[in-house]
Amino acid sequence: MAIILPDLPYAYDALEPYIDAETMHLHHDKHHQTYVNNANAALEKHPEIGEDLEALLADVESIPADIRQALINNGGGHLNHALFWELMTPEKTAPSAELAAAIDATFGSFEEFQAAFTAAATTRFGSGWAWLVVNKEGKLEVTSTANQDTPISEGKKPILGLDVWEHAYYVKYRNVRPDYIKAFFSVINWNKVDELYAVAK
Numbered sequence: 001m002a003i004i005l006p007d008l009p010y011a012y013d014a015l016e017p018y019i020d021a022e023t024m025h026l027h028h029d030k031h032h033q034t035y036v037n038n039a040n041a042a043l044e045k046h047p048e049i050g051e052d053l054e055a056l057l058a059d060v061e062s063i064p065a066d067i068r069q070a071l072i073n074n075g076g077g078h079l080n081h082a083l084f085w086e087l088m089t090p091e092k093t094a095p096s097a098e099l100a101a102a103i104d105a106t107f108g109s110f111e112e113f114q115a116a117f118t119a120a121a122t123t124r125f126g127s128g129w130a131w132l133v134v135n136k137e138g139k140l141e142v143t144s145t146a147n148q149d150t151p152i153s154e155g156k157k158p159i160l161g162l163d164v165w166e167h168a169y170y171v172k173y174r175n176v177r178p179d180y181i182k183a184f185f186s187v188i189n190w191n192k193v194d195e196l197y198a199v200a201k
């Protein structure tokens with residue numbers, strides 16, 4: 001057994017014009033594949049710990065020290081990207097009534113949620129991710145992480161995530177991260193977010 005790169009759930013050009021096909025090819029076939037390869041190389045050194053990355057990253061101290069950072073980076077990279085592909089769709093979707101109500105209750109309105117998420121994505125310095133999570137109290141929260149760190153390691157359940165590494169947007173958006181963040185909101189798969197929220201809450 002080994003971790004395998006999942007196929008995209010849509011064609012490489014399906015998210016055009018918001019996310020371009022060249023970026024999707026590079027991002028999925030090269031970057032994500034590299035995280036998979038490096039995670040497998042780390043796991044092979046310690047077959048006794050298994051391959052349940054979510055469980056391992058939920059308790060990073062349980063990971064053998066000699067592969068801990070490699071798994072945080074590459075196991076996290078795999079989990080984050082596998083989730084990210086599913087969080088986008090070319091179809092028009094909207095949050096369920098229940099999620100929409102939770103967003104309104106937490107942030108005031110959808111627009112205020114979008115502003116908070118956009119701020120988290122914009123201000124994450126260097127490489128990382130912006131997230132909407134269900135926190136330990138069962139509440140929605142906008143947060144961000146550095147590098148490939150997953151909110152799972154902080155006891156939070158990610159239900160929406162945006163990759164703000166330059167590799168995610170530089171081909172099309174160059175240095176203009178805010179335009180990429182805005183475009184992301186046109187391709188969010190709210191059906192998937194709803195599904196994750198229902199499990200996480």
Ligand SMILES: [Fe+2]
Pocket residue numbers: 027031081163165167168
């Ligand atoms: Fe990425």
